[in-house]
Amino acid sequence: MRTGDWLAKPASRLAATFDDVQQAREWLAAEYGKVRDALLLPERIPLEDRLEYALDALPRGVDVQWGEWLQGGRFASIGVICCPNRHVPHPCPIRRSVGTVMP
Secondary structure: OOHHHHHHOOHHHOOEEEOOHHHHHHHHHHHHHHHHHHEOOOOOOOHHHHHHHHHHHHHHOOOEEEEEEEHHHOEEEEEEEEOOOOOOOOOOOOOOOOEEEOO
16 A cells, blocks of 8 residues: 555545644654653664654655554554655545645
């Protein structure tokens, strides 16, 4: 599944939407903070590096997707999907210019 395929899901599945890249970046940091203590392995990519990449990628229309294995065999996936999306033809579930976050 391509990350942009999340746009084919109904708008009721949206966790948040953003018109500003900085807001999307702050949301990513907050969501990552919720799972950080449950990481199976020590943090391999520092949060600041992840956020720096997001700040670069999102304005260019590049989706940001993070995934980490957690203790107990669980997997956390955190992502911001750009809408419109340059890789898939799906319309935006709602009208937003920068990013759409799907759980």
